[in-house]
Amino acid sequence: MADDRLRLLTPEDLPGILSIEKASFQDARWTVDDFLAEMERPFSFVLGLFPPARTLPAGFAPPPVPELSGPALRRLPASAPGAPRGTPARPRAPFPPKPLGAFAAFWILYGETHLMHLAVAPERRREGLGKAVLRAVLGFSVARGSGKVLLEASENNPAALALYRSEGFRVVGRRKGYYESGRADALSMTLDLPPAPCGG
Numbered sequence: 048m049a050d051d052r053l054r055l056l057t058p059e060d061l062p063g064i065l066s067i068e069k070a071s072f073q074d075a076r077w078t079v080d081d082f083l084a085e086m087e088r089p090f091s092f093v094l095g096l097f098p099p100a101r102t103l104p105a106g107f108a109p110p111p112v113p114e115l116s117g118p119a120l121r122r123l124p125a126s127a128p129g130a131p132r133g134t135p136a137r138p139r140a141p142f143p144p145k146p147l148g149a150f151a152a153f154w155i156l157y158g159e160t161h162l163m164h165l166a167v168a169p170e171r172r173r174e175g176l177g178k179a180v181l182r183a184v185l186g187f188s189v190a191r192g193s194g195k196v197l198l199e200a201s202e203n204n205p206a207a208l209a210l211y212r213s214e215g216f217r218v219v220g221r222r223k224g225y226y227e228s229g230r231a232d233a234l235s236m237t238l239d240l241p242p243a244p245c246g247g
């Protein structure tokens with residue numbers, strides 16, 4: 048995969064997946080076992096997007112850390128003993144790993160992609176991550192010879208419907224009472240995919 052922010056997820060990613068899942072779905076929420084089962088099926092994929100940290104707003108200044116100002120700061124050695132001047136006194140803590148920002152779970156079977164799950168971490172919504180992970184699913188599907196994508200979305204989910212429509216999906220059917228214990232219909236949507244480009 049060309050974009051190093053994107054990769055197929057594995058059981059080690061489950062804490063991040065489940066945290067997004069819990070915050071995103073009341074209805075039909077998947078369990079650990081559901082995700083593990085999907086990760087084992089050869090035609091099933093769980094793709095994750097690890098976005099860079101959000102850019103800090105213009106003019107942002109970090110608050111002073113009291114223990115590291117004034118006399119306390121002056122007591123810190125400028126360099127590690129014996130090391131060339133300017134070398135930090137302590138090794139830096141490793142940078143924390145990037146948290147999962149969004150994921151999508153889908154099947155590619157008999158030339159069709161069935162998108163079953165797509166969610167973005169609540170604190171990272173409206174930044175384009177939903178669109179980015181959806182486009183990654185489309186690209187991944189084209190590369191594997193899929194000719195179309197099928198999905199269901201609740202009629203009461205305007206964000207998801209707008210996202211899918213913005214990528215060209217069209218409504219092709221309605222399933223009565225599919226969500227919210229029978230209170231909401233599912234709209235069945237589809238998108239035709241172009242053929243995979245020839246490889247040279």
Ligand SMILES: CC(C)(COP(=O)(O)OP(=O)(O)OC[C@H]1O[C@@H](n2cnc3c(N)ncnc32)[C@H](O)[C@@H]1OP(=O)(O)O)[C@@H](O)C(=O)NCCC(=O)NCCS
Pocket residue numbers: 071072164165166167168171172173174175176177178179199200201204205206207209210211213
């Ligand atoms: C639906 C969801 C995946 C959208 O993710 P997102 O990262 O916020 O979406 P993006 O920032 O990529 O937005 C892409 C487009 O989707 C539409 N959109 C996204 N959120 C929207 C909202 N709250 N209201 C209206 N339109 C919205 C817009 O058309 C947007 O394009 P724009 O920003 O240029 O206007 C996200 O809200 C989510 O995880 N919801 C909970 C889980 C869920 O419902 N998944 C779908 C199951 S079918």
